[in-house]
Amino acid sequence: MxxxxxxxxxxxxxxxxxxxxLASELLSSAAQRVLSDPAIFVPALQYGPDPGYQPLREALAQWLGRHYGVKPDPERICISGGASQNLACILQSFTDPAYTRAVWMIAPCYHLACDIFKDSGFEGRLKAFPEDEEGVDLEALDESIRKLEAEQGEAQDAAYKDPGKFRKHYRHVIYVVPTCANPSGKTMSLARRSSLVKLARKYDALVVCDDVYDCLQWPVGGDLTPPSEWPPEMKLPRLCDIDLAMGQAKDDPRGFGYAVSNGSFSKLVGPGIRTGWVEGSPAFAYGVAQTGSTKSGGSPSELCAAMVAQLISSGELExxxxxxxxxxxxxxxxxxxxxxxxxxxxxxxxxxxxxxxxxxxxxxxxxxxxxxxxxxxxxxxxxxxxxxxxxxxxxxxxxxxxxxxxxxxxxxxxxxxxxxxxxxxxxxxxxxxxxxxxxxxxxxxxxxxxxxxxxxxxxxxxx
The missing domain is CATH 3.90.1150.10 (Aspartate Aminotransferase, domain 1)
Structure with missing residues (x-):
């Protein structure tokens, strides 16, 4: 033997x-600065405002504005406990299993998101649609949604929940990882991003984009360059920015929009800080902030949010x-x-x-x-x-x-x-x-x- x-x-x-x-040394230094200044640690250790720690919202708006070439607006941002928790809050606030017909997931998919959708009442209603070489097969998705709509008819189902004046229920959810997708590694082309937003507007769908890898790109076979010198293909606009640039749709009088960016510091700083953000329209960001679990104590991760705000505003994170x-x-x-x-x-x-x-x-x-x-x-x-x-x-x-x-x-x-x-x-x-x-x-x-x-x-x- x-x-x-x-x-x-x-x-x-x-x-x-x-x-x-893991950015342990940066976090250690930031923690010392935060915890040595009562003007910072008192609000950071208390219950926080619903949309999140304001200095982080402002620092993020400036950083993301520079990166994507958009006007910084903290009101478009709501701080979350990370991308997964943020997805759960979006589903709690903007979907209803009696009204929202299906969740459309690009396949191959980030498999651990499936259980988050199931927990929100969509067991048996997760629908796969394929990728192609540009990242999303729009014809297949359009045909699948059209077919489902035809089968179920145009009647509006009674909802379980009342969304109230600060939220709404979407008819469909489309879940994608547009840049450096998990698992395929593909990046969705600009043309497909624009077309996907138009398709979402057509069917009253919310496109939830996990944008967690946008800042982790590099040229293949070339030298690394700072983000300010990145070529256009490494700074493609997010779908939420494309949606905003299209203007408010007639069928969206409260201005919630049809695409949101789900961001996280897990891959940038460390998963254990459990801090992320959602960026969309101001109305959508505020609606997420009205999720019950958020209002009961304010946005999560106040202390970590204060530390990350230090890293961004100082330029250390970049x-x-x-x-x-x-x-x-x-x-x-x-x-x-x-x-x-x-x-x-x-x-x-x-x-x-x-x-x-x-x-x-x-x-x-x-x-x-x-x-x-x-x-x-x-x-x-x-x-x-x-x-x-x-x-x-x-x-x-x-x-x-x-x-x-x-x-x-x-x-x-x-x-x-x-x-x-x-x-x-x-x-x-x-x-x-x-x-x-x-x-x-x-x-x-x-x-x-x-x-x-x-x-x-x-x-x-x-x-």
């Missing part, structure tokens, strides 16, 4: 920032992203891609080289692989864990819950380069190549995945 110990566990699923990318975070992610991505070309592409594995069609730009945390020759990604993922102590994300993880049959991703694998060390990123891809080679050499009828369940990190309990 062999006594050889298993190889070191390598996790290429976990979408966390590596410990070296400098940290420019000097530390983006260069590290660019290098990790380059190492992973080099390893993929060496160990995987000779095995007929395809990889997307650019986030935006026709532009040498990438960003975010993820690389999306496509297996050829009919190989099952689930078989590969199971074998990788059993034999190589390697965790990878098989495509079935990223199917829309309840609508898995519409779009199947059993030929796809998602890899993450943000978490493991540089050496383990390369070693993990090498091990994956060994697994794929073995699977290709195994008779097809004997390629059966082990039975088990996957937790949030992609680990499995084999039975």
């Amino acid at each position: 062999s006594t050889q110990s298993p190889p070191k566990l390598i996790n290429l699923v976990r979408g966390w920032p590596a410990p070296s990318l 400098n940290y992203l420019e000097k530390i975070v983006r260069p590290a992610l660019q290098k990790r991505h380059m190492l992973m891609m080099d390893a993929i070309y060496k160990h995987l592409t000779p095995l007929a594995v395809e990889v997307r080289e650019s986030g935006l069609l026709g532009a040498k730009v990438y960003g975010g945390y993820f690389v999306w692989l496509t297996l050829k020759d009919g190989i099952s990604a689930k078989v590969v993922a199971d074998k990788a864990l059993r034999e190589e102590n390697l965790i990878v994300g098989s495509g079935d993880m990223f199917q829309v819950h309840g609508d898995e049959e519409r779009l199947n991703f059993d030929s796809a694998i998602r890899l993450t380069y943000s978490w493991e060390s540089e050496e383990d990123i390369v070693e993990g891809v090498r091990r994956l190549g060994d697994v794929i080679r073995k699977v290709k050499e195994t008779p097809r009828d004997s390629q059966q995945p082990a039975r088990g369940e996957r937790d949030d990190d992609g680990l499995k309990n084999f039975k």
Whole structure:
């Protein structure tokens, strides 16, 4: 019997920032400044205003205004407890399961968002629609919504909830990650962004955009430059800015708009600070601030919001992203891609080289692989864990819950380069190549995945 110990566990699923990318020193300094000044720490340690810590709203408006080239307006911003909590608040305030007909999710999707929608009453009404090379297949989405509307008729269902004068209920919700999408890495083109906003206006839909990777981009094969020198394709307008530029729609007399940006500091500073923001129209931002859980104590994360406000207003956060975070992610991505070309592409594995069609730009945390020759990604993922102590994300993880049959991703694998060390990123891809080679050499009828369940990190309990 062999006594050889298993190889070191390598996790290429976990979408966390590596410990070296956590802004601990910046936060320590900011905390000292905040907690040493009563003018700052007294309001920061008390119940806060519903829309959030005002200095952070103002600092964010200035920073995002510079980045996206829009007029800074703190009234468009509501501070949240992070992107996930913010999504839950949006659903509580602006949807009603008796009135809102469906949630449309681009597929492959950010899988952990599915449970947030289910908790808001949309079990069985999550609908998948496909990506194309420009990031969203508008024809497929338009046809699917039109068909659902025709099947259900034009009658307005009675709502469970009264939205009141500061909120409304949308007929549909469309959920997308427009820039550096999780999991596919794609970036939606400008033309598709504009067309998606127009489609949302057509069907009274709210487009919720997870814009968490917009500041984490870099040129492929080129030198890093500061955001002020980024080419246009790295500073595409958010859908909420496009919606605002189109002007207030006739069917929207209270000016809520049809697209909102869901932002977070999780990937920029550290997930543990649980602080983010929503940006949309002033009416929409105020409506989110009227969510009951927010009004009962004010916006969450007041203390962390005060610390982050210090980092933004001082310029420290922008400098940290420019000097530390983006260069590290660019290098990790380059190492992973080099390893993929060496160990995987000779095995007929395809990889997307650019986030935006026709532009040498990438960003975010993820690389999306496509297996050829009919190989099952689930078989590969199971074998990788059993034999190589390697965790990878098989495509079935990223199917829309309840609508898995519409779009199947059993030929796809998602890899993450943000978490493991540089050496383990390369070693993990090498091990994956060994697994794929073995699977290709195994008779097809004997390629059966082990039975088990996957937790949030992609680990499995084999039975």
